[in-house]
Amino acid sequence: MTETKTILVVGTYDTKDDELRYLSDVIRNQGGAVLSMDVSVLGDPSHPTDVSKHDVAEAGESSIQEAIDSGDENVAMQIMARGAAAKALELYRVGRIDGVIVLGGTMGTDLALDVCGALPLGVPKYVVSTVSFSPLMPPERIAADVQMILWAGGLYGLNSICKASLSQAAGAVLGAARAVEPPKRDRPLIGMTSFGKTVLRYMVTLKPALEARGFEVAVFHATGMGGRAFECLAAEGAFAAVMDFAPQEVANHLFGGLSAGEDRLTNAGRNAIPQMVAPGCYDLVDIVGWQPMPAHFADRPVHAHNRLLTSAVLTAEERRQVARAVSQKLAEAQAPVAVFLPLQGCNEWDREGADLRDAEGLAAFCEEMEASCPETADLHKLDAHINDDAFCDAVLALFDEWCAKGIVKKS
Template identity: 70%
Template sequence: MTDHTILVVGTYDTKDDELNFIADVIREQGGLVKTMDISVLGDPSTPTDFSKHQVAEEGGHSIQEAIDSGDENVAMQIMAKGSALLAARLHNEGLFDGVLVLGGSMGTDLALDLCCALPIGVPKYIVSTVSFSPMIPPERLPADIQMILWAGGLYGLNSVCEASLRQAAGAVLGAARAARPMKRDRPLIGMTSFGKTVLRYMVHLKPALEARGFELAVFHATGMGGRAFESLASKGEFAAVLDFAPQEVGNHMLGSAISAGEDRMTNAGKAGVPQIVSIGCYDLVDLVGWHPVPQALADQDLHDHNRLITAVSMSSDQRQEMARTMCEKLAKATGPTILILPLEGGNEWDRAGGLLEDAEGLSAFIEELREHCPENVTLVELGCHINDAEFSDKTLEILDTWISDQVV
């Protein structure tokens, strides 16, 4: 098979041996290779398919500008802009099927911009010395990125780093061969949720939505799930969204590492996508299970969900802040926006008699939502819990009205 082409990207002045090794492995497996140089100061041993000059010029700059800046960060941002624009154009022209970018922290910074410029479904592999590092914020990660740790790869080839590079080369070529363009024959609805132990509406809604001719994608709102949801919403991939699990907003607000970024709960609204929003797990902050509980949450009830996640209840004041933050984000929406407020709670643990019941905190949150709900948002109050059938039935009633009015 020689019908799939991988774009191999890196600084060929300092990583020439490693990049050529990757290209050779891809070719050994029957793949084709295009090469892109993102160096600034030096040159590759042999010319690449797309030179550093082409990269800089694609972004409206020149290599000399990057050199004259005298600042490696400024220089690499010039190359990041150009490489992202060039990669997007080359993919639109059908010149490659997947991309592999190699780098340390500098190259990874650029790689994230380049991969974000490519559509979902295009295999995107970053081989990096800082893969999985907490220094990489979730908002920089594309929805379908793959990262491989470049072990032992800081300087020169060796048996340790070659093992990583071989796997990366095989992975990106295999992914390119297996990938198929998304051909959607039904309108897609994006939903946020958690597992059925805490939120259950999707069990009722999925078959009902499919019976109405929709495809449903449910995103696990544990940081990266919300990031993928926001990424697709920003690109207009959804016909409508059911953003029922806004917990990542509170996570970010209170400094948890489990964050989907500052723009959580904004991109569907900015794109004018019709959205129904609710309060699933609004009252909980998810923390990395092995991190210490922050002082601001130290006196609150907690639930060890597993060894990875600890859920901590918000105080009444924090719930009021959460309500205001949600309203501020929804106020930016340009499309139809409905906030369903189930008055009896937002997750299975906060029911009357439940493990994390807090009637006072729930009441404070509800009153703050009522007071600050923006004019562009329709507030619908229900005398039920979010996991009750009444909640799902109201969602379908709203969607049926939108379908009848050709909103979706």
Template identity: 75%
Template sequence: MTTASDKTILVVGTYDTKDDELSYLSGRIRAQGGGVLSMDVSVLGDPKAPTDISKHQVAAAGGSTIQAAIDSGDENVAMQIMARGAAMLARQLHTEGRIDGVIVLGGTMGTDLALDLCAALPLGVPKYVVSTVSFSAMLPPERIAADIQMILWAGGLYGLNSVCKSSLSQAAGAVLGAARAVEPPKRDRPLIGMTSFGKTILHYMVHLKPALEARGFEVAVFHATGMGGRAFESLAAEGAFACVMDFATQEIVNHHMGSGISAGADRMTNAGRRGIPQIVAPACYDLVDLIGWQPVPPRLAGRPTHDHNRLLTSTILTPDERREIAGVYAEKLATATGPSAFILPRAGCNEWDRPDGPLHDAEGLAAFCCAMEQAMPANTTLHSLDCHINDPGFCQKVLEIFDDWVARGIVIA
């Protein structure tokens, strides 16, 4: 049986202003039998007692000094120095096997640093951020690590109290428990990253996942509603995939149209830039997902909508907007440095846009297909199909391309 003492948690924060809170958190981890390695990311002040990793070590790892950070006279510049150093040291500590998880405390400054630190650690390393701004819209999707965990730090702005202790004690148990329980990715089979939505609107993963697994591959399906696409892009940027099947690309539309449900500006680019073989399709290209409990933006008012639930509402694009989106897709495809294929199902790209569906628009579909065919970049092979994306013909074409790539050694089994 694994004992708690086998697990050491890196506890990170500004020990000059949050020494009491960080010490309380560390004490709760130790009370459960865990180990603690402390890292101070302060700039101006000093902790009550020395930490395992001092602020001077952090600044040096960030290519600077504490004095230089102070002399900058800019708290943003200073914290970015500390963020670079903290991320570098955390990665080094994990590589050396000295830490099993990390937890960072902070407000906006500490959370800004925490995002860099967590992004520097691989999938499967428990990463907890206890923040006064957890889940806030201030946090840009492109900076969210694929498996980051956040806990809202209620009553945590200044000093200890019974309210913030409730958050901190839960956080201590969460990060130590995660370090004990985590099953990191095995990497014993090549991994395929696929994007999709639920089976009510897209069906292809139901057939493709077992078919690809039978070929010796592991398949991870990402829910492309903002954060799922972000996790997909994060792993693609790390080179985690042997091949990607990026079929639910609606997050690009959301971002382009200003929706809050975004996976970031780099959506549908990281696999291509890494040279990872990619098969792309335009599932739900015609929809803009909106936050369901907010008013529909004026520019999108008066259009047909579908209320998926109280969190999510979808509306459709005009034919001109669909032509515009075809150009956006083409620009992203053009950045690919590896094999790239685009499958265009000319009969429709989600269940709601079938002829009897609530969001069907034959003119809009035709406009998009024509624009997509005209805009397709030279580095991407276009496969135009006379079927719907939920028809068997789509999956057959995916497997045909994939099997050819495997046979040619483009995708390594």
């Protein structure tokens, strides 16, 4: 705590001046420093901010007058969101801020998502919002490491209820800025997707094997937000290679499950990151377990994983749709792609004799995958289950080959 950490405090200072200044006072009273950014349009703050609304609008390649002249608060706030995101990233790059906290209702939260999305992983990002944790926020707009606190009782004016939320948020962002250990990037990073060991187990073998080869491995839980974090880092070019062995969120997006966004299974390819892909849990769609089962999933096998999560089994035709969607996404890749197709099953519940086994559905998927797999991808059919040692052996053999050829960079 010897080094003072500076927090960027963002909000509409014309309407939330008291609340934002209260946040700033708490940060300062805890030994932090504050850099203030005003994103209001019509009014002015009671005191000048470090980054004025005019600075923000200019960073958004516009002006406050243009925002006002638009006559549309949505258009105006998007101007400010672009500028705030660009300005926050600029301030971080020149070392002026160590974290950010944004305060708002729906308008401020819309802007906050852009600001947090502009900053890299490891920069503390806190959003204090009247709609925190709301389904209003699509997963593709939520930064990989953003933190949210519900702004209880904070729609208008200060009170003891909202002060409890604001003071916690102020302490949290400052504490995070002091404690954070940013990614070191001292070893090339492999991004891997999976689920818990009850359904997929390859990471237990692959992670130590890859670490022994000098790589760092990050395994992402592919249940919507995990896949979103994976795609965010792929979009940043953070990975030396990816082993996307649980792209189930593609099926989720197709059929109304826990989506990670439309761009799932695309960002590694777009950024020329070598990809190894396997269809772990391709045959399941994850839905919210405490909500009524959607009508189109009625009368089919399901697995209730816990009170939060239930998985519905896809039909043979739906599995063919998944195969085509996966192939279409991989066809856009700008780096080598290898597809591993385990012919004996793609999750532990899909083994011979298991509860969710559908041999005809598996055969339909494998047939469609073989037919639709792009010519630019190498298809490796394995007479094995995805949880067998043979799957890991095949993956490591090709990985070593890619390293030897320089496809995967060791430094």
